[in-house]
Amino acid sequence: MATIVDVAKLAGVSTATVSRVINETGNVRTATKKKVLAAVKELNFSPNHSAQVLQTKQTKTIGMIFPDASSIYFYEIIRGIISHVNKHGFQIIIGSAHDEEEELKTAFRFLNGRSVDGLVVMAPSLTNGELFTLPINHNTPIVFISVPPIKAGTTSVVLDNFNSAYEMTEHLIRLGHKRIAFIHGSPNNYDSKRRYAGYLKSLKDNGISGSIEAEGNFTEDSGYKACQQLIKSKENPTAIFAANDAMAIGAIESAKDQKLKVPEDIAIVGFDDISTSQYITPALTTIRVPLYKMGQLVCKTLLHKIRSNPAEHLNAAERIVIPLDLVIRESCGAKIK
Incomplete structure (x- = not known):
């Protein structure tokens, strides 16, 4: 040898x-x-x-904590991280956590055992600020995904949810819609809240008073039920903007089951551009989120923090915003106007 x-x-x-x-x-x-x-x-x-490890004081290992590491959405981000990690001689450990308490326990397990050089934490529904103290308390670089930076020393990679949702709502308004409904994602979810805020701002800027809303939780089933509720409501929306593609796909199926044609009778749009969005009928108009590239950027940012002086990152909160693109397909009605 x-x-x-x-x-x-x-x-x-x-x-x-x-x-x-x-x-x-x-x-x-x-x-x-x-x-x-x-x-x-x-x-x-x-x-x-x-x-x-003894010589460099590094394990050459990155820990990742995701709400559901098996979902298509998170899988693409993880794939991007792995592709970048492999080029730099690091390995990964993945932990899945379904609530904040689990996320904290998983993070402490990684950090207290000194088994990782840095962490990636996806916490879009974060309300407990204790996770944000980890980088300083444990002197370990951490990059958060889809959370706003709260404390000095934190780094967060976020999507340009507000402006993209604003653009999508503007698109629907340009197509002649004034009664535009919004299906929310999970409660406390940062991405959903920012998308909702962009939707509201566009309505206000265009002189449209009063929003039309329904609750969802990012699943197809919740989108299906929300669409049922909206179609039966007295507001009678002509367009539905779902906070993610899964709910939009569920909404399209719901509209069909209620004998409505999409987009002739009601326009339906989503957010994320997951792989199935282009193959459903009608193909879904959505906002493209570059999940794979996002993972690469997250990993590149974390490796930079691992290799630099920790003191450089302790005084300020860093926020990296990823721009997104509107993808126009059949479900909004633009193709037939």
Whole structure:
């Protein structure tokens, strides 16, 4: 089995240089780095993980906490994180938590055991500020997804929900709709709240008084039931804006079952552009969220924090906003006007 000495000898450098290349510490010239990596590959050298941890004080491991790691939405983000992690020699541990108490327990387990160098936490329904104290209290970089930064030292990657929902509502208004209903996502969900705020602002700016609303929880079934409620209501909406695609898909099926044509009788739009949105009938008009790229950005941000001086990130809250795109398909009616 090859050792670091064998790699150094083949590459014609010192063992210290090999160590710097493998652990990505210090400055090494590009040409030298290429020689070392070529020697590593030729000798099939695999660094001793325990020795690396002792030497660099890093586990080369990132922890991830998601509400439901099996959902398509979160899976795409995780896929983006993994693709970037693999390029930089890190591995991942995934924990799933369905409420804030579970998220805290999972985070403490990762941090107290010193098993990770950094954490990614998806907490769109966060109300307990204790999670935001973790980066400083444990001196460990953490990147939050879909939460507003509250405390100094936190970094949050968020979607441009407000402006995108505003744009979607404007689109429906340009198509002639004035009675536009909104189906909410889960209570306390940050993304849903910002999308609702954008919807309200567009109505106000266009002189449309009074919103039409129904409750949902981001599932197709809740969208189906919300659409039933809206169609039977006295407000009689001509368009429905669901806070995510799953609810919009449920709403389309509900409208069909109530003998309404989409979009001729009622327009229905969503948010996220999940993979099935383009294949349903009619194809769904929505806001495209680049989930895979979002995961890559989250990972890139976390690795930067891991490799930099922690003191640089303690004084300010960092907020990274991802712009989104309107995707016009058949369900809004624009294609037939």
